[in-house]
Amino acid sequence: MTESKYILAGKTLEELEEFVQINNEPKFRAKQLHYWLYKNCVKTFDEMTNLSKGFRNKLKDIAVISANTIKQRFISKDGTIRYLIELADQTVIETVLMRFDHRPNLTACVSSQIGCPVGCIFCATGKMGFIRNLTASEIADQILTIQRDTGLEVTNVVYMGQGEPLLNFDEVAKSIKIITKELEIGNRRITISTSGIIPGIHKLAEENRQLTLALSLHAPNHELRQQLIPIEKKYPLDELVKALHALTHKTGRRVTIEYTLIKDVNDDLKLAKEMNYLLKGLNYNVNLIPYNPTSNDKYQAPSQKRINEFRYILEQSGKKVTVRLERGSDINAACGQLSAQLSTD
Numbered sequence: 001m002t003e004s005k006y007i008l009a010g011k012t013l014e015e016l017e018e019f020v021q022i023n024n025e026p027k028f029r030a031k032q033l034h035y036w037l038y039k040n041c042v043k044t045f046d047e048m049t050n051l052s053k054g055f056r057n058k059l060k061d062i063a064v065i066s067a068n069t070i071k072q073r074f075i076s077k078d079g080t081i082r083y084l085i086e087l088a089d090q091t092v093i094e095t096v097l098m099r100f101d102h103r104p105n106l107t108a109c110v111s112s113q114i115g116c117p118v119g120c121i122f123c124a125t126g127k128m129g130f131i132r133n134l135t136a137s138e139i140a141d142q143i144l145t146i147q148r149d150t151g152l153e154v155t156n157v158v159y160m161g162q163g164e165p166l167l168n169f170d171e172v173a174k175s176i177k178i179i180t181k182e183l184e185i186g187n188r189r190i191t192i193s194t195s196g197i198i199p200g201i202h203k204l205a206e207e208n209r210q211l212t213l214a215l216s217l218h219a220p221n222h223e224l225r226q227q228l229i230p231i232e233k234k235y236p237l238d239e240l241v242k243a244l245h246a247l248t249h250k251t252g253r254r255v256t257i258e259y260t261l262i263k264d265v266n267d268d269l270k271l272a273k274e275m276n277y278l279l280k281g282l283n284y285n286v287n288l289i290p291y292n293p294t295s296n297d298k299y300q301a302p303s304q305k306r307i308n309e310f311r312y313i314l315e316q317s318g319k320k321v322t323v324r325l326e327r328g329s330d331i332n333a334a335c336g337q338l339s340a341q342l343s344t345d
């Protein structure tokens with residue numbers, strides 16, 4: 001039973017200090033717990049060898065290291081691991097660990113909500129609808145769950161799993177504090193992906209952190225974009241681009257423009273020219289993402305020739321354009337494929 005027990009993973013040092021003091025233990029115990037949770041990522045209290053046996057037994061009665069249960073784990077041939085993780089309330093989220101050849105980085109792709117209210121037409125998560133926001137601890141514990149499972153150290157974090165992070169701003173902002181302070185992953189190694197929630201972009205500018213914002217643009221005009229991303233009706237593109245300018249001026253950071261290329265939907269070369277015009281004067285680079293069809297999908301990726309042509313036109317802006325190397329598409333871990341469905345495979 002974890003429901004009535006205190007969950008330690010994902011808590012700040014201050015919260016751990018409160019926990020030990022409420023339980024009549026000296027304050028230094030919090031630092032010891034912090035060490036085992038964040039530096040050693042142990043799975044059991046018995047591994048916390050510098051704690052007295054009495055305290056370890058007490059912990060077993062009142063706390064759990066984590067309430068997360070890995071329900072399923074899919075390993076791609078490219079090394080990507082997709083996790084289905086059950087939380088304390090039996091809801092299930094997805095978290096992905098991506099590795100890149102020839103690079104030491106290990107990137108955790110975390111979820112910020114269960115389901116998503118934005119409903120982008122090509123996204124498996126969007127089709128689930130919205131269930132609830134995740135807490136900051138639940139977001140941070142996704143990284144710790146990976147570390148406990150693999151024994152490896154995550155070096156980068158992207159908020160590109162399920163959910164729209166900027167619609168859960170307060171918990172996401174708190175989770176970033178936990179990730180930078182307790183897990184010691186620097187701001188520059190964190191990317192927040194948004195569909196374009198303007199108030200959230202302004203709040204992020206106020207936080208003035210050196211992290212990267214990735215905007216899922218997917219269309220360079222209001223008419224087409226509102227067909228793909230319904231939130232465009234509420235937060236139109238002209239206002240959104242102004243918010244991006246304000247953010248880059250404040251933080252000095254370049255934004256990443258994500259553009260999922262879908263055959264016959266948004267791959268017309270005129271749109272590439274329109275995009276260059278729309279983003280003129282902005283500090284940005286572009287990630288082109290050829291669409292990843294899910295099973296029985298009505299959308300397809302464009303041909304390689306069309307991807308190259310689209311890229312060539314975007315490069316005329318003088319900005320860096322990369323075609324994203326997809327990770328884990330054979331295990332449904334690629335962008336837009338996360339639907340937290342338990343598999344019977």
Ligand code: SF4
Pocket residue numbers: 116117118119120123124125126127161162163164194195336
């Ligand atoms: S693409 Fe992102 S914002 Fe859009 S529905 Fe999917 S999870 Fe939500």
